[in-house]
Amino acid sequence: MNCRSINYYFNKRILNLILLSITVISFNCQKVVSIDLNAANPKLVIDANITDQSGPYNIILSKSGDYFEPILTFPPVSNAKVIVSDDLGRIDTFKESSVAGIYKSSTLIGQSKRTYFLNVTAEGNSYSAVSYMPEKVKIDSLFYIKRLGSRFDEAGYDIYVMFKDPPELGNYYRLNVHAGYLVPSDSVDGRRYRLYSDKLTNGNEMEERIRAGRLVVTGDTITVDLLSIDKATYDYFNTLRDILTSEGAATSLAPANPNTNLSNGALGYFAAYTMDRKTIILQ
Numbered sequence: 435m436n437c438r439s440i441n442y443y444f445n446k447r448i449l450n451l452i453l454l455s456i457t458v459i460s461f462n463c464q465k466v467v468s469i470d471l472n473a474a475n476p477k478l479v480i481d482a483n484i485t486d487q488s489g490p491y492n493i494i495l496s497k498s499g500d501y502f503e504p505i506l507t508f509p510p511v512s513n514a515k516v517i518v519s520d521d522l523g524r525i526d527t528f529k530e531s532s533v534a535g536i537y538k539s540s541t542l543i544g545q546s547k548r549t550y551f552l553n554v555t556a557e558g559n560s561y562s563a564v565s566y567m568p569e570k571v572k573i574d575s576l577f578y579i580k581r582l583g584s585r586f587d588e589a590g591y592d593i594y595v596m597f598k599d600p601p602e603l604g605n606y607y608r609l610n611v612h613a614g615y616l617v618p619s620d621s622v623d624g625r626r627y628r629l630y631s632d633k634l635t636n637g638n639e640m641e642e643r644i645r646a647g648r649l650v651v652t653g654d655t656i657t658v659d660l661l662s663i664d665k666a667t668y669d670y671f672n673t674l675r676d677i678l679t680s681e682g683a684a685t686s687l688a689p690a691n692p693n694t695n696l697s698n699g700a701l702g703y704f705a706a707y708t709m710d711r712k713t714i715i716l717q
Contacts, residue, residue, distance in 0.1 A: 478511060478561065480702040484518065484550050485709055486570060490538040493518075493528055495556060498701055510535025514556035518542055521549040546570055546662075550706040563695045563704035568605065568662040570708035573597050574639075576658055578646075578716060591646040591716055593622075595658050598639050605632045606668035608707075609642060610659040613650050620647035622656070627675040629668060652716055660710045666695040667705040 481494040495511035516528040516537040528537035544550075546569045554561045575596045583589030599605055609628035613621045623645040630640065650656070663671075673692040694703050 476509075478554075478556055478559070478700045479508065480552075480554060480561065480563075480696055480700050480704065482518075482552055482563070482702070482704040484542070484544045484565070484567065484704075484706040486544045486546055486567065486707075487709055489542060489544070490540070491518075491528075491542060491544070492531075493537045493552075493554075495535050495537065495554070511556050514554060517553045519551045519553075520545075521551075544706065544708075546708050548706075550704075552704045554700075559698060561700045562697045565666060565695065565704050565706040566664040567706035567708060568664060569600070570710060571597055571600065571605070571607070571660060571662045572710045573658065573660050573712045576656075576712040576714050578656075578714060580716075588648065590648065591650060593644040593646060593656055593658075593714070595642045595644065595660070596639060597660055597710075599632045599635060599637055601637045603632060603636045604665070605636075606630070606663050606665055607640075608661040608663055608668075608671060609644075610661065611644055612657040612659075613646070613654050621649040623647055626678060627671050629672055629675065631668065646716075650716065654716050655713055656716065657711065657713045661707045662709075663705060663707045666693075667703065667707065669693040670695070670703045670705075 476497040479496045479498055481496075483493075484491050493516050495514055495516070496508040497511060498508070510533075512530060512534045514530070514537070517525060518528065518539065519525040524542075526539050526542035528539055530536070531538050544567060546567050549564060549566045552561075552563045552565075573595060576594070578591045578593045581587060581590045581592060593611070595609060597607075607630040609630075611622045611628070624647065628642065628644075630642075632638075644658075646656070670693050677692060694701065696702060696704060
């Protein structure tokens with residue numbers, strides 16, 4: 435399964451704030467890249483996910499747009515060289531598909547406990563990133579409690595996801611919740627990113643309550659994906675969530691910088707993760 439992190443339903447301002455100012459993380463230092471909002475030079479945007487699900491996997495290359503352009507566009511980047519390798523020396527060169535800017539794997543099979551290396555050469559520049567695919571953590575149970583409604587609360591559903599954090603410290607998770615393929619954000623409580631770290635709950639049974647919005651009704655199928663991610667991926671989505679949460683607030687003074695594991699000023703992220711999925715039908 436391949437997931438896009440930055441969905442096109444985000445409004446123009448939020449997307450450009452994300453794409454036009456970003457923190458580049460190296461192994462030993464952190465560098466902030468400042469970009470002129472008045473005439474931003476296009477930057478390479480990399481959307482790359484490797485999972486333990488069956489392939490092929492997609493890596494999407496595009497260019498960032500100008501903050502002040504009336505129409506937000508992400509021109510695809512073609513004719514790039516995209517290579518993913520692992521710590522066992524296996525190499526896969528991704529081939530550009532019939533859709534410009536989308537590169538597909540040929541032989542790669544994602545496996546947990548492996549480290550993956552991304553190398554991209556595009557328009558004369560080279561970019562790289564590293565991501566570790568953690569061991570899979572499975573969903574123990576998925577259930578719901580129906581709210582009957584009262585004077586202070588509307589009727590609906592509360593959905594509960596439970597999973598057991600491993601005894602080793604340093605596990606990170608993301609939950610994706612779907613009520614159908616294309617649904618408005620408030621159908622599953624409006625939260626874009628549900629992220630968890632075991633820093634304070636190491637080895638515990640984890641329970642997450644998801645309040646279904648007014649658009650979720652009896653008979654709907656709810657799908658929950660539990661992604662086991664590495665710290666770099668967690669940091670990226672955690673800072674991205676902070677940007678989206680603070681955007682428009684009175685204390686928001688300037689565009690923020692979501693963390694990325696990509697080198698050379700590229701925007702986006704490279705993530706290797708495992709995924710466990712469960713579904714439930716609301717009755």
